[in-house]
Amino acid sequence: MADGATKVAGNEVIIVPESEIAGLMTAEAAFEAVEAVFAAMAAGDAYNFPVVREAIGHEDALYGFKGGFDQAGLTLGLKAGGYWPHNLERRNLINHQSTVFLFDPDSGRMRAMVGGNLLTALRTAAASSVSIRHLSRPDSKVLGIVGAGHQSHFQLRAAAKQRDFEKVVAWNYHPDMLPKLAETAAAIGLPFESVSLEDLGAQADVIITITSAFAPSLMDAHVKPGTHLACMGTDTKGKQEVEAALLARATVFTDEVAQSISIGEAQHAVAAGLIAEDAITQIGAAINGTHPGRSSENEITLFDGTGVGLQDLAVAAKVVDLALEKGIAQRVAF
Structure with missing residues (x-):
């Protein structure tokens, strides 16, 4: 990254909390990110890791991990989260809860932690809209x-x-x-x-x-x-x-x-x-x-x-870039 506002120190982790996502991510940006990663997958430049999805035996919840690596976009990471069916009625929270973790593919160091709830909705909508555009x-x-x-x-x-x-x-x-x-x-x-x-x-x-x-x-x-x-x-x-x-x-x-x-x-x-x-x-x-x-x-x-996990990583990487550009990314020594 070219300027000081967007450079990240080697010992820093970028945090973009759920509360900031709506002001950063647009449907258009999500579309572009998802379209690009679908293209990379078909070209053999990106692949998803096996999905882990389990009923945890508590609160009737399903919990799991989706991850992958996009060599074209140099995006590596995973989304952790799942479905808590009683959240809305008991806690006034949406039932789907998730967080995305991104890593530096060159060194393996953790790069960012991003709120995944709104991003999940945006990337899902982006995927269907990509299909509408092309099919x-x-x-x-x-x-x-x-x-x-x-x-x-x-x-x-x-x-x-x-x-x-x-x-x-x-x-x-x-x-x-x-x-x-x-x-x-x-x-x-x-x-x-x-x-x-x-x-x-x-x-x-x-x-x-x-x-x-x-x-x-x-x-x-x-x-x-x-x-x-x-x-x-x-x-x-x-x-x-x-x-x-x-x-x-x-x-x-x-x-x-x-x-x-x-x-x-x-x-x-x-x-x-x-x-x-x-x-x-x-x-x-x-x-x-x-x-x-x-x-x-x-x-x-x-x-x-x-x-797929690569969708989540693509939109999370985009929102990190936007947060850095706008100077609102939280930086934590790690």
Whole structure:
């Protein structure tokens, strides 16, 4: 780094607390970071480490680690955290809690500790919006969202930047949550309609699923030709948002194939013999141009976004750079 404001001493660790993330990180910066790391993965310049994810036997929590190394971006580290299902009701905290740790790949020294809660939402939304940019029809006009929880609002805002949508249609297991999503749509100037799943599929050109379901809600028969789907909620063995037959009808892309077939949406279609592992393509190939992406207006494309550690590292590294540039990074001797 060139100037004194952004230089980091060898014995310093940079801390960017959760409270600073919203003022630093934008959806656009998250998009750029995630798009670049997906491209690096497909080029073989970045790889994820095996995921550790465990039920800890306390508070019904799931806890784990995601990490990796991006040689192109020289980013090394891990995200530690998980899902505490009772946080919102008992502590007024969001249920997903995480922290990202970055290390110097040259020396192994710890470089930074970054609050990961908002970054997780931003990188998840960035991943689906990358898929919309590269795989959906450019003339897509109606955005469909299945789910209305915390992350659905990030998904809506990020997706709206990728296409000239004229309307949002949405469905949720708990309809009483939809008015808040309608407020988010109104804030960015988009009409909003609460609909049935059948009507959602009939209208939507792009569909984002962002639930934590263990049974499919969106069925193959709901989805019309030419639709792009970003399935973002399935990240654990047994979870499922869409009918497996839908993947057999679609051209399937993912962040990482190994995760897609083991903990992602594709796990069910592969297990049922409806698609083969080699039929799933890393989305980075469409970004790099080594795969054509969408090949026709009537093709259904589906992005199985399982969430990889490299996404977290990419957005965390970006926010550290922004914090250093703005002079608000906390420096601690370590």
